[in-house]
Amino acid sequence: MVPIARGTSRDIRVANRFEVLRHIIAGSTVSRQRIAAETGLSLATVSNLIGELLEADVLVEVGFEDSSGGRPRGLVSVNPAGGVLVGVDVAETYVHVELFDTALSLLASVEEELHPEENRPAQVVGHIVSGVRAVLARGGAAPRRILGAGISVPGQVDRGGGVSVFAPNWNWHDIPLRGLLADGLSMPLYLDNPLRAAVVAELWFGAGRGREDVIVLNLGTGVGAGLAFRGSLYRGATNSAGEWGHTTLVLDGRPCHCGGRGCVETYVGAPGIMQHLRELDPDSPMLRAGDQTATIDALAAGVRAGDPVAAKVIGETARYLGVAIANVINLANPEAIVLSSWVAARLGEPLLDEVRAVVSRHALRHPLAAIDITLSELVGDPVSLGAATLALEGFLSAIGTRAAHLHR
Amino acid sequence: MVPIARGTSRDIRVANRFEVLRHIIAGSTVSRQRIAAETGLSLATVSNLIGELLEADVLVEVGFEDSSGGRPRGLVSVNPAGGVLVGVDVAETYVHVELFDTALSLLASVEEELHPEENRPAQVVGHIVSGVRAVLARGGAAPRRILGAGISVPGQVDRGGGVSVFAPNWNWHDIPLRGLLADGLSMPLYLDNPLRAAVVAELWFGAGRGREDVIVLNLGTGVGAGLAFRGSLYRGATNSAGEWGHTTLVLDGRPCHCGGRGCVETYVGAPGIMQHLRELDPDSPMLRAGDQTATIDALAAGVRAGDPVAAKVIGETARYLGVAIANVINLANPEAIVLSSWVAARLGEPLLDEVRAVVSRHALRHPLAAIDITLSELVGDPVSLGAATLALEGFLSAIGTRAAHLHR
Ligand SMILES: [Zn+2]
Ligand SMILES: [Zn+2]
Numbered sequence: 001m002v003p004i005a006r007g008t009s010r011d012i013r014v015a016n017r018f019e020v021l022r023h024i025i026a027g028s029t030v031s032r033q034r035i036a037a038e039t040g041l042s043l044a045t046v047s048n049l050i051g052e053l054l055e056a057d058v059l060v061e062v063g064f065e066d067s068s069g070g071r072p073r074g075l076v077s078v079n080p081a082g083g084v085l086v087g088v089d090v091a092e093t094y095v096h097v098e099l100f101d102t103a104l105s106l107l108a109s110v111e112e113e114l115h116p117e118e119n120r121p122a123q124v125v126g127h128i129v130s131g132v133r134a135v136l137a138r139g140g141a142a143p144r145r146i147l148g149a150g151i152s153v154p155g156q157v158d159r160g161g162g163v164s165v166f167a168p169n170w171n172w173h174d175i176p177l178r179g180l181l182a183d184g185l186s187m188p189l190y191l192d193n194p195l196r197a198a199v200v201a202e203l204w205f206g207a208g209r210g211r212e213d214v215i216v217l218n219l220g221t222g223v224g225a226g227l228a229f230r231g232s233l234y235r236g237a238t239n240s241a242g243e244w245g246h247t248t249l250v251l252d253g254r255p256c257h258c259g260g261r262g263c264v265e266t267y268v269g270a271p272g273i274m275q276h277l278r279e280l281d282p283d284s285p286m287l288r289a290g291d292q293t294a295t296i297d298a299l300a301a302g303v304r305a306g307d308p309v310a311a312k313v314i315g316e317t318a319r320y321l322g323v324a325i326a327n328v329i330n331l332a333n334p335e336a337i338v339l340s341s342w343v344a345a346r347l348g349e350p351l352l353d354e355v356r357a358v359v360s361r362h363a364l365r366h367p368l369a370a371i372d373i374t375l376s377e378l379v380g381d382p383v384s385l386g387a388a389t390l391a392l393e394g395f396l397s398a399i400g401t402r403a404a405h406l407h408r
Numbered sequence: 409m410v411p412i413a414r415g416t417s418r419d420i421r422v423a424n425r426f427e428v429l430r431h432i433i434a435g436s437t438v439s440r441q442r443i444a445a446e447t448g449l450s451l452a453t454v455s456n457l458i459g460e461l462l463e464a465d466v467l468v469e470v471g472f473e474d475s476s477g478g479r480p481r482g483l484v485s486v487n488p489a490g491g492v493l494v495g496v497d498v499a500e501t502y503v504h505v506e507l508f509d510t511a512l513s514l515l516a517s518v519e520e521e522l523h524p525e526e527n528r529p530a531q532v533v534g535h536i537v538s539g540v541r542a543v544l545a546r547g548g549a550a551p552r553r554i555l556g557a558g559i560s561v562p563g564q565v566d567r568g569g570g571v572s573v574f575a576p577n578w579n580w581h582d583i584p585l586r587g588l589l590a591d592g593l594s595m596p597l598y599l600d601n602p603l604r605a606a607v608v609a610e611l612w613f614g615a616g617r618g619r620e621d622v623i624v625l626n627l628g629t630g631v632g633a634g635l636a637f638r639g640s641l642y643r644g645a646t647n648s649a650g651e652w653g654h655t656t657l658v659l660d661g662r663p664c665h666c667g668g669r670g671c672v673e674t675y676v677g678a679p680g681i682m683q684h685l686r687e688l689d690p691d692s693p694m695l696r697a698g699d700q701t702a703t704i705d706a707l708a709a710g711v712r713a714g715d716p717v718a719a720k721v722i723g724e725t726a727r728y729l730g731v732a733i734a735n736v737i738n739l740a741n742p743e744a745i746v747l748s749s750w751v752a753a754r755l756g757e758p759l760l761d762e763v764r765a766v767v768s769r770h771a772l773r774h775p776l777a778a779i780d781i782t783l784s785e786l787v788g789d790p791v792s793l794g795a796a797t798l799a800l801e802g803f804l805s806a807i808g809t810r811a812a813h814l815h816r
Contacts, residue, residue, distance in 0.1 A: 156774050165774065166773070166774070212645070213644060213645050225739065227740075229637050229638075229642060230637075230638075230642075234637060234638075235741070236621060236741025236742065236775065237621050237741050237743040237778040237779075238741060238775065238777070238778040239741075240741045240772065240774040240775045240778075241739065241740055241741035241775075242739065242741075243738040243739065243741075243772055243775065244738070244739050246772055247734075247735035247738050247739055248657070248734070248735055248770065249656070249659065250658075250659050251657065260770055320659075323656050323659065326655075326656070327655035327735075330651040330652070330654050331633065331649065331650065331651065331655055331736070331739070332635075332644060332649055333643070333644025333645050333646060333647075333648045333649035333650075333651075334644065334645060335645040362656065362668055364651055364654055364666060365574070366564050366573065366574065366646055366648040367644065367645075367646065367649075367651065370644075370645040370646040370648075371645075
């Protein structure tokens with residue numbers, strides 16, 4: 001038996017709605033019979049779920065296929081005119097906004113820079129609002145229905161209340177973001193953080209497709225884990241699961257801005273990697289003081305050029321990262337771990353190779369045999385894609401409720 | 409929306425069966441209406457599930473209660489004559505066997521000692537078989553139906569195949585235990601390990617009742633975690649989740665029998681605690697070479713008597729254990745962490761108090777605010793209880809399938 005959570009029939013109906021739509025997006029044009037065969041759901045259930053999605057204009061009927069000898073089977077696909085979704089990735093240095101159709105195909109994107117001093121809530125909200133307006137204009141979405149906007153902001157989020165509970169790098173506490181955004185944006189808004197967005201993007205479109213237990217490790221300035229167990233996002237008791245970056249790797253190690261010492265983040269986040277470089281060669285020309293992106297780019301170029309110091313920094317980073325990943329593997333026994341975000345994208349295969357070698361020495365044999373460690377293969381910005389997917393999930397969840405009708 | 413796993417309607421039906429029976433066991437005599445109100449399931453669903461459980465003789469009708477003004481409501485309770493369940497806790501030094509009725513009330517127990525050299529599969533199997541026979545005789549269960557026996561063995565288990573894949577302390581590899589046991593025991597056998605048994609026991613009868621995300625930390629010779637997410641046991645991709653004892657706490661720290669260094673187990677397992685004592689006072693009278701149980705007992709007595717060395721050992725153990733627990737809290741954001749097994753039971757409140765203090769310094773504020781850290785309050789042997797509960801779950805899962813009829 002597949003373990004299954006407690007849940008009401010409505011929760012299950014919504015989860016099945018996600019699953020059916022994932023199969024239709026993947027297959028582009030499919031019959032109810034094929035979805036039933038692929039998902040294990042009964043044909044009656046699939047027909048019923050597809051009926052709801054047709055009614056909500058998410059799907060359209062697109063003709064028939066011959067079934068050998070039987071009646072022709074009706075085919076459905078995602079309705080290209082069904083509406084658009086917005087995904088917003090708010091990071092410390094930029095606001096990146098993307099516009100998607102209902103199949104999550106990219107229609108347009110816009111990026112606004114955030115200057116380091118522009119971190120008051122009103123300033124960030126201003127950039128989000130102008131970014132969303134710009135991407136809607138660029139995408140020519142004005143006449144189309146906007147199903148919702150997913151907004152990913154760094155730190156801990158109360159998604160029900162639409163509040164940024166704590167964003168450490170901006171020292172934000174309990175900022176009612178959704179309320180502030182609602183003045184400028186008249187669409188359903190779904191607030192969450194990059195860890196959740198990244199893992200949802202992998203579940204729908206990346207390494208998580210068809211898998212049950214998947215962990216996405218976001219490697220950037222900060223680091224953290226997005227967790228999916230049994231095929232769906234795991235949030236923990238208070239939506240703060242995934243703070244892998246603040247698990248202790250070195251007892252009494254490097255001080256961390258969380259107040260702890262020896263946190264994973266202090267060794268494998270971009271500033272931690274810069275510190276490895278500084279300790280190995282304080283005068284390295286790769287070290288661009290105050291510019292994490294330039295330093296990581298220089299390291300990546302150094303590795304490609306065979307620079308021994310760059311190789312040592314990658315090795316030192318992998319030594320910590322590999323142990324921290326082995327810890328996650330031993331504890332959670334996932335099928336896949338995906339390295340995502342900008343540091344993983346830039347350091348790429350050379351880092352991955354060294355990480356795999358370290359993991360193979362530290363993970364236990366059985367969970368090690370089950371694991372697939374990869375770089376994210378999603379094209380574009382996984383956090384914007386994931387934020388838009390969270391908005392789609394929000395729209396799908398509301399089908400058949402009063403909230404869905406209010407937004408039509 | 410409560411997140412919900414992918415699952416077939418049959419998985420969901422079985423999960424709901426567990427949930428309904430849990431409420432009946434807790435309430436002892438209840439109406440369908442009250443279960444519906446407590447679980448959020450519809451009255452029709454509850455009536456249907458109860459019909460199946462009556463049909464399987466797990467429940468009995470026990471009369472009616474007045475509902476103010478309405479029709480009298482039928483009451484059900486667990487059928488005391490419905491059958492018995494066996495729970496076997498195989499550890500390095502003993503085989504402990506308990507007999508339960510269908511409500512998991514203890515009927516009888518038997519313990520057979522395992523001598524250190526008695527670790528060949530045939531020897532251990534012999535003790536399991538004689539222990540089960542003895543407990544059935546003692547419980548007078550001969551005329552009653554045996555619904556199944558849950559067998560917990562240390563190490564990693566392939567439960568589908570009934571194989572002990574790897575038991576490090578006995579150097580067992582791929583031992584087909586269920587096949588060996590089937591010669592002596594003619595009842596359905598469910599093989600699993602103590603981490604799974606302990607968390608299932610807490611979910612049904614302990615700190616996990618009514619909670620979604622619960623982690624049980626077994627503290628004994630070895631240490632490990634039983635994980636429950638969204639109200640049900642989480643096994644990971646290959647049933648080896650929970651190897652928290654082999655996550656790295658101290659980079660390049662104490663050597664571990666898993667081949668790693670600095671594993672949590674080497675600092676907070678019983679031999680690790682003995683090593684703290686040895687390092688603090690090599691000549692301590694509390695140190696009983698080769699006898700973990702006696703040493704831990706002496707430490708517990710020392711703490712009660714105000715011995716400063718004993719207090720220091722508890723402090724040192726808590727320093728490592730608290731950080732390792734904070735790591736789990738930051739990563740998984742559970743509602744409850746339960747300290748179980750014999751080291752936790754013996755060191756008790758003094759250890760718990762110090763652990764809570766260390767955790768409060770290392771866990772992040774939001775997941776810390778959500779967590780409840782307790783000692784297990786289950787009476788008796790949680791692993792035997794959990795093993796029997798796994799057998800009950802196996803029986804409940806098979807209701808309506810051919811396997812269930814074969815065993816009637
Ligand atoms: Zn930290
Ligand atoms: Zn180990």
